[in-house]
Amino acid sequence: MNAWSNIKTIAKRELGAYFSSPLAYVFIVIFLLLSGFFTFMVGGFFEIGQASLAHPFFDWHPWFYLFLVPAVGMRLWAEERRVGTIELLLTMPITPWQAIVGKFLASWLFLALALALTFPIVITVNYLGSPDNGVILAAYLGSWLMAGAYLAVSCITSAMTRTQVVSFIVSVVFCLFLILAGFPPVVRLLSGWAQPWLVDTVTSFSVITHFDGFQKGVLDSRDVIFFLSIIVFSLFTTGVILRGHRAG
Amino acid sequence: MIKVQDLVKVFGAKRAVDGVSFSVERGEVLGFLGPNGAGKSTTMRMITGFIPPTAGTVTVGGFDTVENPIPARRLIGYLPENAPAYTDMTVAGFLNFAAEIRGLRGDAKRKAIHRVVEMCFLEPVMHQSVETLSKGYRHRTCFAQSILHDPEVLVLDEPTDGLDPNQKHEVRGLIRRMGASKAIIFSTHILEEVDTVCSRAIIIDRGRIVANGTPEELRRKSESAGAVTLRVSGVNGAALSQRLAQLSTVKRSAILEEDSAGVTARVFPKPAVNAVLARSVAEAVQGWRIEELHTEEGRLDEVFRSITMPETAKMGGEGDRKNPR
Numbered sequence: 127m128n129a130w131s132n133i134k135t136i137a138k139r140e141l142g143a144y145f146s147s148p149l150a151y152v153f154i155v156i157f158l159l160l161s162g163f164f165t166f167m168v169g170g171f172f173e174i175g176q177a178s179l180a181h182p183f184f185d186w187h188p189w190f191y192l193f194l195v196p197a198v199g200m201r202l203w204a205e206e207r208r209v210g211t212i213e214l215l216l217t218m219p220i221t222p223w224q225a226i227v228g229k230f231l232a233s234w235l236f237l238a239l240a241l242a243l244t245f246p247i248v249i250t251v252n253y254l255g256s257p258d259n260g261v262i263l264a265a266y267l268g269s270w271l272m273a274g275a276y277l278a279v280s281c282i283t284s285a286m287t288r289t290q291v292v293s294f295i296v297s298v299v300f301c302l303f304l305i306l307a308g309f310p311p312v313v314r315l316l317s318g319w320a321q322p323w324l325v326d327t328v329t330s331f332s333v334i335t336h337f338d339g340f341q342k343g344v345l346d347s348r349d350v351i352f353f354l355s356i357i358v359f360s361l362f363t364t365g366v367i368l369r370g371h372r373a374g
Numbered sequence: 375m376i377k378v379q380d381l382v383k384v385f386g387a388k389r390a391v392d393g394v395s396f397s398v399e400r401g402e403v404l405g406f407l408g409p410n411g412a413g414k415s416t417t418m419r420m421i422t423g424f425i426p427p428t429a430g431t432v433t434v435g436g437f438d439t440v441e442n443p444i445p446a447r448r449l450i451g452y453l454p455e456n457a458p459a460y461t462d463m464t465v466a467g468f469l470n471f472a473a474e475i476r477g478l479r480g481d482a483k484r485k486a487i488h489r490v491v492e493m494c495f496l497e498p499v500m501h502q503s504v505e506t507l508s509k510g511y512r513h514r515t516c517f518a519q520s521i522l523h524d525p526e527v528l529v530l531d532e533p534t535d536g537l538d539p540n541q542k543h544e545v546r547g548l549i550r551r552m553g554a555s556k557a558i559i560f561s562t563h564i565l566e567e568v569d570t571v572c573s574r575a576i577i578i579d580r581g582r583i584v585a586n587g588t589p590e591e592l593r594r595k596s597e598s599a600g601a602v603t604l605r606v607s608g609v610n611g612a613a614l615s616q617r618l619a620q621l622s623t624v625k626r627s628a629i630l631e632e633d634s635a636g637v638t639a640r641v642f643p644k645p646a647v648n649a650v651l652a653r654s655v656a657e658a659v660q661g662w663r664i665e666e667l668h669t670e671e672g673r674l675d676e677v678f679r680s681i682t683m684p685e686t687a688k689m690g691g692e693g694d695r696k697n698p699r
């Protein structure tokens with residue numbers, strides 16, 4: 127299909143752009159170091175004495191992503207606008223959707239790669255015990271979907287500005303909200319004075335609430351739909367913002 | 375091929391393009407002239423579909439660029455102002471991307487890239503990163519991208535900007551040659567390009583078309599068009615002026631230069647007497663030694679200045695908010 131081949135062409139270019147700068151390698155190394163450090167040192171992997179990754183490893187992901195994903199997404203549109211290549215891209219015989227989706231997919235694949243490179247941790251648990259690998263796989267899937275949601279939010283902030291740093295900061299703030307809405311200390315504070323329905327509404331917007339099921343190995347379609355709808359909504363908003371700039 | 379009708383673009387309170395209509399056919403090279411901020415780039419961005427018009431329509435090859443953008447864009451090659459290109463790619467990678475997004479694959483893609491690399495002399499920098507290219511090469515890389523799919527319509531925003539004189543010459547030649555089979559519109563503020571490249575020119579000022587015609591037609595609008603310049607020796611300015619003032623065909627005359635060797639003067643005709651002015655002037659100064667006598671063709675820069683002067687005079691503070699990126 128024509129649309130799909132345009133999306134592929136754009137995604138290919140975007141992925142190439144990641145690996146033509148040292149940023150991609152730096153990102154992957156930082157992600158792996160953080161994962162290792164938090165799992166084995168801070169997360170108390172050895173002390174827990176269980177062959178499970180749920181807490182020591184995946185618990186940290188919403189927080190790692192808070193800084194790492196906006197760093198991956200910040201250049202997507204800000205750089206196009208700063209250099210002016212957006213004028214080339216959006217006058218090619220493609221629709222803006224194809225460009226938006228192509229760019230998003232490239233970055234999402236990049237995050238998938240970073241995530242996949244944490245496999246030595248999985249090998250380690252399997253060596254030390256006999257974990258439920260189905261649960262681990264579900265948690266990986268959830269983690270990747272969550273990264274996609276963060277990334278789509280970063281697409282919005284990247285389209286809002288020509289400055290990558292501004293995009294980064296704004297997107298960290300947005301993503302922080304997505305975490306805190308379901309972060310246990312915040313939820314406890316909130317349930318102290320708010321009605322239960324309000325607490326539920328707020329926590330239902332949180333990535334933590336929806337990531338929880340995946341970590342337990344439960345694939346709930348509502349959780350999948352939650353992440354996918356954040357992605358779709360954010361990409362749609364990105365399109366609206368880009369159109370707004372051009373309309374002047 | 376390109377039809378622009380009553381095009382308007384409003385940015386906030388500013389009418390950047392204010393009711394522009396024109397058309398460009400195959401085989402034409404239309405020069406788009408005007409001072410900075412006149413609305414040239416904005417018009418071109420609406421033609422290529424980068425920004426939507428506030429009012430009016432653009433069709434390219436019969437396709438409305440708002441209603442039916444994709445088929446319209448397939449026909450267009452576009453070189454945006456400042457020739458942007460992906461800095462993180464090599465020239466080869468960039469052209470490959472541009473070819474693929476134009477739907478070229480395999481052999482067709484290889485041939486197309488080979489062709490533009492030759493036309494734009496990019497061979498030596500093919501594997502260099504765009505970021506490290508000199509301005510001339512970066513410009514030609516973006517230019518190459520615009521002709522990759524051999525488009526029927528070319529929209530070039532200041533295609534010779536930032537090039538050295540040799541490169542300017544090359545690019546002008548290229549545009550002129552391609553103009554034989556395409557519809558080309560290009561913007562410039564270099565007036566000599568109008569003569570060397572264009573078959574027709576439009577002067578735009580503050581969003582409006584103020585002149586539209588062949589270079590000759592435009593030149594004829596200049597004040598000096600049809601005037602006679604002469605140099606005679608052995609006479610003083612006052613005597614010459616007096617003799618010229620008696621001619622019925624002369625509106626006025628001006629002394630351009632006077633020294634011990636002689637006088638240079640310019641004589642402006644009354645309306646509709648251009649052709650005979652030179653002869654009557656020659657007869658009037660009989661007996662003196664004529665060293666030079668010719669009829670002026672008119673000058674484009676004069677036309678340009680006289681048409682757009684009110685704006686250029688207060689241009690100093692014109693803060694250009696540009697590039698809707």
Ligand SMILES: Nc1ncnc2c1ncn2[C@@H]1O[C@H](COP(=O)(O)OP(=O)(O)O)[C@@H](O)[C@H]1O
Pocket residue numbers: 374385386388390408409410411412413414415416417693694695696697698699
């Ligand atoms: N995105 C925009 N927002 C606001 N004003 C703009 C924008 N783009 C152009 N303008 C204004 O429109 C006018 C025409 O600009 P432009 O078309 O770039 O002129 P030219 O290319 O002839 O130099 C200028 O005054 C410019 O400041």
Ligand SMILES: [Mg+2]
Pocket residue numbers: 414415416455531
């Ligand atoms: Mg311009």
